[in-house]
Amino acid sequence: MSAWVVVGSAALGCAAAGALLPPVAYRLAVPYGAPARPDCARCGGPLPPGAAGWLRRPACGHRTGVPRWSTAVLAGLAGGLLGAALGPVAVLPLFLALAVLGVLLAVVDVACHRLPDQVVLPALAAAPTLFAVVALVTGRWDDWLRALLGGLLVGLLLTGLVLLPRAGFGFGDAKVGALLGFHLGWLGWDAVVLCLVLPWVVNVPVLLVLLGARRIGWRSSVPFGPALLVGALLAVLAVAA
Structure with missing residues (x-):
């Protein structure tokens, strides 16, 4: 597999996953011991019901957490660098998953030191x-x-x-x-x-x-x-x- 395919697939995969992180980060970035946010931070609108509500946007449609482009860029950059450094090896998907997880953790830690x-x-x-x-x-x-x-x-x-x-x-x-x-x-x-x-x-x-x-x-x-x-x-x- 050529290098550009490895780098491109890594960057695109992590960028796509990074775009999904902001709602998750929004729910996790709360003070230690406090409950997860039950509603929109901007207008108080309720989140959709259900077990997966913490992954969804509020019913009001307001953006939750950090801009999607920022996590997509960070995860895509990290994934591209890892793809270029490691190449098409068996552990590359595990390192790419760690890159996406790392962006989520960094965003939450900066927001609330957790x-x-x-x-x-x-x-x-x-x-x-x-x-x-x-x-x-x-x-x-x-x-x-x-x-x-x-x-x-x-x-x-x-x-x-x-x-x-x-x-x-x-x-x-x-x-x-x-x-x-x-x-x-x-x-x-x-x-x-x-x-x-x-x-x-x-x-x-x-x-x-x-x-x-x-x-x-x-x-x-x-x-x-x-x-x-x-x-x-x-x-x-x-x-x-």
Whole structure:
């Protein structure tokens, strides 16, 4: 399969999925412990009834959450980069799914400083099984074992940071870190190390800009999830270069 087909299919697939994320992000971006939004934030109009109502637009027709084009662009860009870096390999769909999920998590974390368990935990539980299917087909069980160890290592290290006083991290960061560590562990230990280092490289300039613009103070809480996700993407690009 030629490179342009891989990049094009990855970008189009993630862009299409990214366009579906804003209503989901709108429902998830609520303060911790609060119920999901029952209506439109603009006019109070009710959401459609039914179990899938949280995926639908309010009856009033007002847009919910972030603009659709923004999540589509972000997911499409991430998918295109992953397609170009990894090529037509068996694990590419799993990394593309992670890219779409990462855009959703980043949007929610920026909005309300949460990485919701109802998204992270199912993904974390499914990853070992999905990668085991790939390992069964390709015979790469050594990569699967390294992925498992990588996820445990990143998760435990970030959990240790969470337990430090005034560290500014949450258990959501540790769970997302474990999910990213599993995926990057499949690619190699160098990817796992970069997954631990690059988020700090990404976060520091952002913090300095926000401080300089007086958008935050020295003691402000800043979400770390987006830096984790961007750092993981850069790690994939670095090891696949």
